[in-house]
Amino acid sequence: MRLAAALALTLLTGAANAQMTPAPTGLPDPFGPPERQWARLADGKPWGTTAGIEIGPHGEIWAIDRCGDGTCDGSQMAAVHQIDPKTGRPIRSIGQGLFAMPHGLHVDKDGNVWVTDAAVAKDKSRGEQVIKLSPEGKVLLRLGTRAESGGGPDHFNDPGDVVTAPNGDIFVADGHGTVAPDLPPDTVTRIIKFTPDGKFIKAWGSLGSGKSQFRNPHALVFDSKGRLLVADRVNGRIQVFDQDGKWLTEYRGFNHPSGLFILPDDTLYASDYNSDGQKGVYIGSARTGKLAGFVPDAEAGEGVALGPDGTLYEATPTGITRFLPKK
Numbered sequence: 001m002r003l004a005a006a007l008a009l010t011l012l013t014g015a016a017n018a019q020m021t022p023a024p025t026g027l028p029d030p031f032g033p034p035e036r037q038w039a040r041l042a043d044g045k046p047w048g049t050t051a052g053i054e055i056g057p058h059g060e061i062w063a064i065d066r067c068g069d070g071t072c073d074g075s076q077m078a079a080v081h082q083i084d085p086k087t088g089r090p091i092r093s094i095g096q097g098l099f100a101m102p103h104g105l106h107v108d109k110d111g112n113v114w115v116t117d118a119a120v121a122k123d124k125s126r127g128e129q130v131i132k133l134s135p136e137g138k139v140l141l142r143l144g145t146r147a148e149s150g151g152g153p154d155h156f157n158d159p160g161d162v163v164t165a166p167n168g169d170i171f172v173a174d175g176h177g178t179v180a181p182d183l184p185p186d187t188v189t190r191i192i193k194f195t196p197d198g199k200f201i202k203a204w205g206s207l208g209s210g211k212s213q214f215r216n217p218h219a220l221v222f223d224s225k226g227r228l229l230v231a232d233r234v235n236g237r238i239q240v241f242d243q244d245g246k247w248l249t250e251y252r253g254f255n256h257p258s259g260l261f262i263l264p265d266d267t268l269y270a271s272d273y274n275s276d277g278q279k280g281v282y283i284g285s286a287r288t289g290k291l292a293g294f295v296p297d298a299e300a301g302e303g304v305a306l307g308p309d310g311t312l313y314e315a316t317p318t319g320i321t322r323f324l325p326k327k
Helices: 002-018
Strands: 053-055 061-064 080-083 090-094 102-107 113-117 130-133 139-143 159-164 170-174 190-194 200-204 217-222 228-232 237-241 247-251 257-262 267-272 280-285 291-296 303-306 312-316 319-323
Touching: 053 102, 053 257, 053 312, 061 102, 061 303, 061 312, 102 159, 102 217, 113 159, 170 217, 190 217, 228 257, 267 303
Parallel strands: 053 303, 159 217, 217 257, 257 303
Antiparallel strands: 053 061, 061 080, 080 090, 102 113, 113 130, 130 139, 159 170, 170 190, 190 200, 217 228, 228 237, 237 247, 257 267, 267 280, 280 291, 303 312, 312 319
16 A cells, blocks of 8 residues: 555646646657557567566567556566567566566666666565566575565665666665655655675665655666766756766756666666657757657656667567557
């Protein structure tokens, strides 16, 4: 119930804030119409709810499926799949029985798959961890204390996303559920930094709307300069930090970003899942924050990725949507 209430508040708060931001006009849309529910599970059944899609170092497409449903609580189904770009069917499937609510997805430079678990299972067997998996599904590392919510160096409060820096340091966006304006000021919401082997280094951030404060830090990427970009979803901005947590700048042109994907030239894709009348994928520069394109999508999702062939993918509440580039 805590997670469901948090998600509802995310939608309500995001939609209310988005009314103050006009929809982008005059920006090109470089993609064709959406192909809904493009991916299917191995048995042909529809994909479940998902918030995560990523591209691996060799162009692999990885995506989360919440066990054919909106949750993996109690399920032994695989939760993460490598998808064939031609058929939309899984090439391999991993993460069976590991997650309650798989949320954030990251594929590192070695092809390992990282997943955040943003809830606690009813039987307390899983949840509130970040888990690193080999491409074959072997558990390589766990961060956090299983099925226990909290703060400090050893607990998470619904981790939303994870990303690794070029040197292997691990960064986690913590506090997916902390979105309501009336939450107490000590509610855990922050960015956490770990060593490559999972030792706590530091954390920064608090609940609020000022510099280095967050309301639902939802996605993380690094730009070509090694700056950390944080999708501060409910606050309607992307905050930019150095790797020691120093605030550098913020961008508000991407509206209420849920998902982030970045190219080597710092072209940034941000999916807006929350904003009434402005949902879609915003395309711009991570260097300047200036927009260059917009893909309107009334059924936009929380995750976004661009394949090596220029195909755009969204992870949505109803599955994976594909957009082919216009010829």
